[in-house]
Amino acid sequence: xxxxxxxxxxxxxxxxxxxxxxxxxxxxxxxxxxxxxxxxxxxxxxxxxxxxxxxxxxxxxxxxxxxxxxxxxxxxxxxxxxxxxxxxxxxxxxxxxxxxxxxxxxxxxxxxxxxxxxxxxxxxxxxxxxxxxxxxxxxxxxxxxxxxxxxxxxxxxxxxxxxxxxxxxxxxxxxxxxxxxxxxxxxxxxxxxxxxxxxxxxxxxxxxxxxxxxxxxxxxxxxxxxxxxxxxxxxxxxxxxxxxxxxxxxxxxxxxxxxxxxxxxxxxxxxxxxxxx
Amino acid sequence: xxxxxxxxxxxxxxxxxxxxxxxxxxxxxxxxxxxxxxxxxxxxxxxxxxxxxxxxxxxxxxxxxxxxxxxxxxxxxxxxxxxxxxxxxxxxxxxxxxxxxxxxxxxxxxxxxxxxxxxxxxxxxxxxxxxxxxxxxxxxxxxxxxxxxxxxxxxxxxxxxxxxxxxxxxxxxxxxxxxxxxxxxxxxxxxxxxxxxxxxxxxxxxxxxxxxxxxxxxxxxxxxxxxxxxxxxxxxxxxxxxxxxxxxxxxxxxxxxxxxxxxxxxxxxxxxxxxxx
Numbered sequence: 001x002x003x004x005x006x007x008x009x010x011x012x013x014x015x016x017x018x019x020x021x022x023x024x025x026x027x028x029x030x031x032x033x034x035x036x037x038x039x040x041x042x043x044x045x046x047x048x049x050x051x052x053x054x055x056x057x058x059x060x061x062x063x064x065x066x067x068x069x070x071x072x073x074x075x076x077x078x079x080x081x082x083x084x085x086x087x088x089x090x091x092x093x094x095x096x097x098x099x100x101x102x103x104x105x106x107x108x109x110x111x112x113x114x115x116x117x118x119x120x121x122x123x124x125x126x127x128x129x130x131x132x133x134x135x136x137x138x139x140x141x142x143x144x145x146x147x148x149x150x151x152x153x154x155x156x157x158x159x160x161x162x163x164x165x166x167x168x169x170x171x172x173x174x175x176x177x178x179x180x181x182x183x184x185x186x187x188x189x190x191x192x193x194x195x196x197x198x199x200x201x202x203x204x205x206x207x208x209x210x211x212x213x214x215x216x217x218x219x220x221x222x223x224x225x226x227x228x229x230x231x232x233x234x235x236x237x238x239x240x241x242x243x244x245x246x247x248x249x250x251x252x253x254x255x256x257x258x259x260x261x262x263x264x265x266x267x268x269x270x271x272x273x274x275x276x277x
Numbered sequence: 278x279x280x281x282x283x284x285x286x287x288x289x290x291x292x293x294x295x296x297x298x299x300x301x302x303x304x305x306x307x308x309x310x311x312x313x314x315x316x317x318x319x320x321x322x323x324x325x326x327x328x329x330x331x332x333x334x335x336x337x338x339x340x341x342x343x344x345x346x347x348x349x350x351x352x353x354x355x356x357x358x359x360x361x362x363x364x365x366x367x368x369x370x371x372x373x374x375x376x377x378x379x380x381x382x383x384x385x386x387x388x389x390x391x392x393x394x395x396x397x398x399x400x401x402x403x404x405x406x407x408x409x410x411x412x413x414x415x416x417x418x419x420x421x422x423x424x425x426x427x428x429x430x431x432x433x434x435x436x437x438x439x440x441x442x443x444x445x446x447x448x449x450x451x452x453x454x455x456x457x458x459x460x461x462x463x464x465x466x467x468x469x470x471x472x473x474x475x476x477x478x479x480x481x482x483x484x485x486x487x488x489x490x491x492x493x494x495x496x497x498x499x500x501x502x503x504x505x506x507x508x509x510x511x512x513x514x515x516x517x518x519x520x521x522x523x524x525x526x527x528x529x530x531x532x533x534x535x536x537x538x539x540x541x542x543x544x545x546x547x548x549x550x551x552x553x554x
Contacts, residue, residue: 010500011537064341064540223287260288263341 003131006031012070013038016060021128025105025119026083032125033060034132035069035076041133044277045075046270047121047162049143049150052179053099056080059144062259068267072274075134079125081147083114095179096186102174103150104198106187115187121150122158138277140164142269144262145226149174152200152216152236159209164276166217166269168262169224172236173201179230201232204239215246217272219265221255280408283308289347290315293337298405302382302396305365309356309402310337311409314347318410321554322352323547324398324439326420326427329456330376333357336421339536345544349551352411356402358424360391372456373463379451380427381475383464392464398427399435415554417441419546421539422503426451429477429493429513436486441553443494443546445539446501449513450478456507481516492523494549496542498532 008017014037023030033056037043046069048059059065059078069076082101089110091097101117126136141162143151148170155165174180175195184195196202203209220233227233233249240247255261285294291314300307310333314320323346325336336342336355346353359378366387368374378394403413418439420428425447432442451457452472461472473479480486497510504510510526517524532538 009533009535009537010498010531010541012541016537061536062338064344066537066540067341067544221287254287256286258286259338260286260293260343263343264287264289267344 012066023124025116028083032079042135043075044138045134047141048078049147051145064263065266068270102183108189140273142166144168156203156208159212164273175199177230201235201239219250224257289343300401302393303360305360312353319412320352321415322411324418325355326424328422341540342543345547379460385466417550419443421445433480433485436489441550452476454507478512478516496527501534
């Protein structure tokens with residue numbers, strides 16, 4: 001599977017590349033960025049999943065992550081949030097369709113043809129990393145908002161792929177918020193039982209990945225306008241408490257939902273993952 | 278002079294605000310961002326001047342500067358690069374008109390009416406900072422490319438305003454490169470003698486601000502596509518050598534002209550300024 005490098009920049013003594021490759025899962029070209037730290041490698045690697053409306057560029061330019069990643073010797077891969085382009089279904093709303101893949105494999109028309117982001121991230125994307133000096137046996141995953149939901153659910157559903165998982169302001173229980181219910185109804189259909197397999201709080205309650213992750217790390221800003229209606233970290237907290245899953249949930253006074261919040265704590269998350277990889 | 282806050286985010290325990298105010302110099306509303314570090318202040322403050330095509334947003338979102346600024350206890354102000362809006366002259370080229378103010382006061386039509394960026398930065402912008410907990414007696418200036426030219430020339434022309442000056446990939450001698458010659462001909466007219474007052478290398482050769490700055494700090498990437506034709510750090514180096522002006526010019530192997538280069542060394546520049554403020 002060929003990976004084409006679209007542009008490349010030296011940053012913090014490592015190398016940041018924007019790449020494109022063909023995904024069998026989505027049936028489209030897909031883009032991602034990858035930061036490879038200085039040194040020969042193979043390096044441990046973190047997958048970053050972004051939130052609604054984002055592309056592979058948001059984290060790459062705004063998170064200010066690569067200084068910490070260079071210091072920790074960790075690679076970071078940031079894929080786009082959905083398939084895109086001609087012939088790919090879309091919706092005018094910001095929270096459905098292109099830019100809003102929700103990291104599930106859609107089963108319903110018109111989405112099922114291309115919106116297979118779980119298979120893309122856990123399959124084609126990881127396979128593409130064979131072309132880089134990274135060690136997939138030491139892989140962690142993290143993300144923001146919709147991407148926090150993605151990181152949590154993919155790690156809980158496929159714990160053999162990931163050694164560590166953290167999130168910023170994740171959608172903790174998509175079956176119990178409007179963003180998630182709208183997306184799951186469109187992508188997964190009317191049967192709500194199936195939705196539970198893509199809901200982090202519900203997965204933990206059902207015992208997914210039990211004993212696999214010593215701790216899950218979550219940071220949540222208390223000035224985040226989506227906190228009460230969409231994100232609901234208390235549901236994740238309750239699920240972890242009920243099942244004995246380790247959780248560190250940092251409630252951060254005054255921080256909002258923006259990349260300024262992420263930039264403030266990304267260094268801590270990278271160091272936390274590095275200690276586990 | 279009222280400053281309106283358009284949006285505001287907590288970041289690295291400080292506060293980042295996007296602001297708008299009316300400038301008498303440009304006769305337009307102008308935008309800037311300001312990061313105020315944690316603590317009561319008044320804080321020393323750095324003015325960041327951006328490059329061609331930038332607004333107040335590029336540095337703010339891409340430089341990853343606020344962790345280092347919070348640690349050093351330094352405020353950072355990043356203004357837009359030109360007046361904008363209805364009735365403001367423009368040019369279809371990226372290197373003239375809106376987004377390309379070059380930090381001079383234009384004397385020629387149609388630019389003279391609004392393109393007065395030297396007066397704006399050294400006058401109205403600094404005055405607007407009275408509304409923030411910053412100490413203008415401890416003010417430094419830095420910038421990138423066209424904004425590196427701006428930082429150097431404003432510090433050399435008005436050294437009483439600034440205690441320290443540094444630059445990333447500055448246009449070191451605009452009278453001797455195409456970007457500068459095009460802009461100066463448009464903004465300042467055909468008399469090239471007047472241009473020399475806005476050329477950092479020529480100002481140093483003429484003795485501007487002699488003895489005022491112990492050192493000027495410049496970082497320049499060696500993989501920067503504009504290095505040979507537009508930036509010409511060797512002309513700054515020669516001028517400093519000839520006059521005894523202290524200069525640290527770091528030539529950085531493999532780095533290009535992008536914000537990834539800036540992000541890699543912004544922490545060093547902030548610490549360097551903080552030691553002088």
